[in-house]
Amino acid sequence: MHDREGSFPFENFAELREAGFYGLTVPQRYGGAEAPLAVYLGVLEELARGDGSTALAFMMHLKTFGQEREAPSYPERWFAHLCEGAVQRGELVNTVATEEGLGSPSGGGVPETVARREGDGWVLEGRKTFTTLAPVLHHFIVLARIEDGRSGDWPRIGNFLVCRGEPGLRIVETWDALGMRATGSHDVVLEGVRLPADRLLNEREAGSPDPRAGAGLAWFALGLCAVTIGVASAARDYAVGFARERTPNGLRPIRELPGVRSKVARMDLLLQRSRALMTDAERAWTGQTSEGMPPIDRVAVAKVETLNASIEAVELAMRVVGGVSLQRSRPLERYFRDVRAPLHNPPLEDRALEQLARRALDGAFEPPRAAE
Ligand SMILES: Cc1cc2nc3c(=O)[nH]c(=O)nc-3n(C[C@H](O)[C@H](O)[C@H](O)COP(=O)(O)OP(=O)(O)OC[C@H]3O[C@@H](n4cnc5c(N)ncnc54)[C@H](O)[C@@H]3O)c2cc1C
Structure with a gap:
């Protein structure tokens, strides 16, 4: 039904939450199961036997904690917030990186989405594509070009934490694809999203390797x-x-x-x-x-x-x-x-x-x- 209509399988995620799976890869120190890589893979394979879309979408959430467990790149306070959100409040997280013009960020390009330094915070403007889990995401980790007046040879890019409901964040339901139709991989529009200074999770020069x-x-x-x-x-x-x-x-x-x-x-x-x-x-x-x-x-x-x-x-x-x-x-x-x-x-x-x-x-x- 969800595949046919391209709708989001809310009930599958309610069941995963109910069964305690949101915290599968979250470290034990934050109340998660801290599943090793092999267990994470086994769970995903089993889920995908039932529904590929649910498995792929859920993977986007779970991988965040596995990656950060191994190679921390976010400030501990925000990582704790993401972990406790998953375990205690049933909140989902994903990376919001791809853009129409940029294509895959793995190519090392510079996003058009910009984070401008204004006063003691940031203002984000841009449009993202392929945001899996968009209908239910609570935490959007948005890749943006940094404009803060600091000059350097290369543009700097960074990941910013944006939370659902923050003014200026809008989801546009564009996902109508050949496959994985029930992943809710819609566009995310950021129009003057104001964030406190500490929402910059990590940064690097464009084209340099991912900090993780x-x-x-x-x-x-x-x-x-x-x-x-x-x-x-x-x-x-x-x-x-x-x-x-x-x-x-x-x-x-x-x-x-x-x-x-x-x-x-x-x-x-x-x-x-x-x-x-x-x-x-x-x-x-x-x-x-x-x-x-x-x-x-x-x-x-x-x-x-x-x-x-x-x-x-x-x-x-x-x-x-x-x-x-x-x-x-x-x-x-x-x-x-x-x-x-x-x-x-x-x-x-x-x-x-x-x-x-x-x-x-x-x-x-x-x-x-x-x-x-
Ligand atoms: C089901 C699904 C879910 C997704 N979920 C998310 C998500 O949650 N968050 C997110 O940010 N993104 C997500 N994406 C986007 C995905 O990660 C890619 O960014 C997107 O598919 C565009 O990649 P591309 O390589 O086609 O784009 P482009 O960069 O436009 O590339 C176009 C073509 O050129 C080739 N190419 C480009 N540059 C090079 C190069 N330097 N060397 C060799 N070949 C090159 C590519 O291989 C490709 O064939 C999702 C995609 C899919 C299909």
Whole structure:
């Protein structure tokens, strides 16, 4: 229903809140469960089996705490506020970075959204796109160009904390996309939003690395892997169930057909490989393995491979099910649309491949080492 209408699944979030999941990745010192990366991935995969949109949207909230736990970049007082908001008050948080002109901020561009220093505070002006969770977000972490009269060679950019209900903050319901239609990823308009000086959470020169370094990427990219594996697994299970039951004209069950059998086997191969790569990156990132490719590159490998494999697995599921897989009364066409959306979340494939190529081609020559 939400997919069809592009509406937001408020009831799913009410259930997640009720079950205590808002604090899953929040540190224990602020009352959260402080789930490790592996548990976070398991939860996302399971949620995505049921609904990709809910899983992807919830990931945006959960990853914030994982990233900050590992590589703190916000003032502790504001991090505590976000954590206690999630655990005690059921408040959701997400990053509000993308803009029409800027495209993906991971490209290192400068946002048009501006934060001007006025008196003892800031005034924000701009328009953001792709703000997942917009219908329910309480905390908007807005990326803006800083204009405070301090000169330097490069423009400075920073993340500002804006809270729902603050004058000048407006949501425009623009999200009407092919996939992940129930994520409420609308536009956010900031018109003269006045903030106290201490709402600047972190800052850097445009084009310089994210202050959370690899932690920013690992929690985000591996979360996307878990979501796409979950969606593809749901498609696989549907196709397998269908193949076991379907007997056209009461003759031979389609599960006996060699073409169907090899497609089902191939789906399992793709999913098994995806899970193995995601787990490999998670274990390397958390220091459980240290040989071979550096952890951050394994994250890039997992993102690229898992997404492409999940897309292929859903396509195979549709071929197994045949013509009725196109019907909107069945879930496969939704899986088909949802599974490809995270292709457009960072790290984008070209940038991930460039990251791998840079290490291989531009640094000192390192012959590949076999794992011992
Ligand atoms: C379902 C969904 C949810 C999202 N949720 C959020 C959210 O909550 N908050 C948020 O801020 N954003 C969100 N986004 C936005 C997302 O993170 C990207 O910013 C957005 O998809 C635009 O990325 P892009 O690469 O297409 O844009 P562009 O930067 O315009 O890129 C266009 C194309 O050019 C390529 N390209 C551009 N620059 C380079 C380069 N230097 N090297 C190689 N290739 C390049 C890109 O790979 C892409 O193919 C979401 C996106 C989706 C799909």
